[in-house]
Amino acid sequence: MRKTHHRIANFAAAAALTAGTVRCASDEAPAFPADYQSTYTKMADCKKSGSHTEGPYVVSWISPGGVAAWKARTTLPAGSVLVKAQHSDAACATTLKYTAMRKDGSAWTWQQVEGDRTVTNSGDIGACTSCHTPCKANDWVCTSP
Numbered sequence: 001m002r003k004t005h006h007r008i009a010n011f012a013a014a015a016a017l018t019a020g021t022v023r024c025a026s027d028e029a030p031a032f033p034a035d036y037q038s039t040y041t042k043m044a045d046c047k048k049s050g051s052h053t054e055g056p057y058v059v060s061w062i063s064p065g066g067v068a069a070w071k072a073r074t075t076l077p078a079g080s081v082l083v084k085a086q087h088s089d090a091a092c093a094t095t096l097k098y099t100a101m102r103k104d105g106s107a108w109t110w111q112q113v114e115g116d117r118t119v120t121n122s123g124d125i126g127a128c129t130s131c132h133t134p135c136k137a138n139d140w141v142c143t144s145p
């Protein structure tokens with residue numbers, strides 16, 4: 001019994017270390033390309049967000065591989081990327097920050113990204129998932145097609 005626990009603890013530590021290496025935010029690239037506005041599909045037009053408070057106006061975008069599943073309201077395939085750009089103005093012209101979600105295997109990796117594309121936080125971020133919980137039945141995606 002004790003031996004089993006020990007082994008599980010070691011495994012957890014190894015998994016945590018691996019995750020730490022993968023998720024080192026400072027040298028990680030944003031999940032979305034710099035030209036996302038010409039390569040991604042707009043999920044919703046520029047609007048005032050009631051939730052993401054850093055930038056009061058937002059536009060959400062989805063990568064080409066995720067569009068069909070999003071429109072069908074089914075589980076998004078691995079590799080899908082969603083980005084919500086946060087803007088200071090009602091025309092959504094000036095970008096302040098981004099939040100992004102990338103499907104890695106069957107789980108989402110959540111990212112917080114500065115306007116200059118510096119990744120400041122990445123991984124299974126509790127603040128993101130707790131607020132997206134009402135959208136869990138829709139694969140954690142809150143914007144309806």
Ligand code: HEC
Nearest residue numbers: 049051060082083084099100101110111128131141142143
């Ligand atoms: C206070 C609640 C709240 C928090 C915290 C939050 N979100 Fe959201 N998020 C929403 C809502 C609601 C939407 C739907 C669009 C809207 O109304 O702004 C959304 C939309 C998004 C979208 C566009 C796709 C979609 O689901 O509609 C992405 C990407 C996203 N959020 C990522 C994140 C990330 C990454 C974090 C953490 C860094 C985060 N969110 C934290 C509530 C939240």
